[in-house]
Each structure stands twice: as C-alpha cells, then as structure tokens.
Amino acid sequence: MHRIFLPLPNGDFDPAQTFDCGQAFRFSPLPDGTWTGVAGSRRAVIERRADGIAVTCFCRDGDCEGAWTDYFDCARDYSALRQRLSAHPVLRRAAAYAPGLRLLRQDGWEALCTFILSQNNNIARIRGLVDRLCRLCGTPLGDDMSAFPSASSLAPLCEADLAPVRMGFRAKYVLDAARRVASGDIDLGALHRLPLEEARETLRRIHGVGPKVADCALLYGFGRVECYPRDVWIKRADSLFPGGFPPEFADVAGLAQQYLFHYCRTCPGAFSPDMR
C-alpha cells in the first residue's frame, strides 16, 4: 500500500465534481467523504485535502506516484484555465459551477471501451455495465474490485460470453475494438503521435465508433484536450453560443466541454433566458 500526496497549491480538486461528471465510471463515494475505485489496474482511495489530493493506492508497483500525478493532470494549472475561460460569460458560469472538476488522463483502452458502452445510454447504467464487465473479465484487486479487462483478455470472447454484462447491441462493438487492438490492427500506443484527424480516422475503423465516441476516447484516454465531443447535452448547449463555440478557446475546448456538460446536465436553470 502506498500513501501519496499530490500538491495542488490552489486546491482546485473536488472528487465529486471530478468523478461524477461523466468522464469516468469507476469511482464511488464512501460514507466518510473519501472516494474509492479503480483506474486501469490500480485500486485506490482518494481524499480531498485543502492543498492537494491524498491517494492511498493498493497497487504492487514500486512507484506509482508518477502515474497518479499524470492521472489527475497535476501539471495543468486549472485555476489559470478557469480564469482564462471566464472571459466568456457562459464558460465563466459553467466553470464556476464546478471549480474542482479536473480532466482525468485515463488509460486509452479503458476510455475507448467505456465510451463505446456509453452510446445511447445513461450514466447510471454505464456505471453498471462497466462494473459487471470488470467483475466478469478483470483481474481481482481486493475489496470486491477488479482491474479493467485488457483488450487481449476480451478478444477471444464471443457475444454469449458477455451476455451477463447486458451490453445489448454494444457487445459486438466492444469485441471488434478488443480484437483490433489485441491483434495490432490498431496500435493505441502509436495513436499519441498521430495528427488529430488521423487518430480520429484510426479509431473510427472500429465498428461502433463514430465521431463522438472517437473524440471521447481521444479526450479522456489520449490527452487530446482540443477534442470537443458533441453529445445530446452539448448539442443543447449550442443555443448558448449563437456564433458557435468561441474559437479563441479551441486549444482547450475539451475542458470547456466538460464544464459545459456537467453544468447543463446537473444545474437547474442552466438554459434559463438570463444566460448569455
């Protein structure tokens, strides 16, 4: 067990806002206010501190501090970014609504797979699907939790094997993704170096991966913060940007998208007339 402290001088981290904003589906709150869950193959308990993030990690790695530093995107100055986005009145409100929200830099395969499961689905049910998939196919990590199953562990399975997960029509999509990744047909490791459009085209070769799922995988799993996935909520948010999404924020559109998604989905009156 490792105890790690990740300093965030501005204190801009809130586990509820970060884990419950629809980007990750494997962390849950405990009665004492901490959060428990799994990222990739690392199980951990996450605790908010005034000046940072306390991680109690149960992995076997000699040194996982770097992995958690990366996972919580600690190199990015979220206070400065919120201030920058606040030049736009809508983005100012959305960012102020969840100032402790951070983009998690998740494992690429896990992000791809979970967002394949997300299509035409609601967040509560996505959580259930991911949980049953990990329980069925992932390596147990203790405390009734399991690692996210690798592509190579899913590739040999058939739809009937996955029936207990109840993915519906998404099962064949997950299997196509697993087989292409496990066979090397699609090299997720090489995706990081591809230009954005080529990375999108590569992911869309998978049956069941369209523009939205590809952008979610790239944003959450491959650090492409310029991606702006357009789901039903973001399309509703179009009405808040009469001239389109402000181009001066294109380089961090993905972060703006996450603030907007969470704000539009959970804040009553987000679309009230006095929004401008």
Place this chain on the structure above:
DNA sequence: CCCCAGGTTCTGG
C-alpha cells in the same frame, strides 16, 4: 407505459 440516455449503423428515398 412512455420517454430518454455522453450514438452509430442501416435503410430507403
């Protein structure tokens, strides 16, 4: 019972 959900594919014009 009906509507909807962090969409994509399929089908018929």
Place this chain on the structure above:
DNA sequence: CCAGAACATGGG
C-alpha cells in the same frame, strides 16, 4: 447526401 428507423436495456 440525408432523414428516420433500428438497435438492447433499464432508470426515472
């Protein structure tokens, strides 16, 4: 090229 339907499932 484009609008609608189909797709599985279950939460609200």
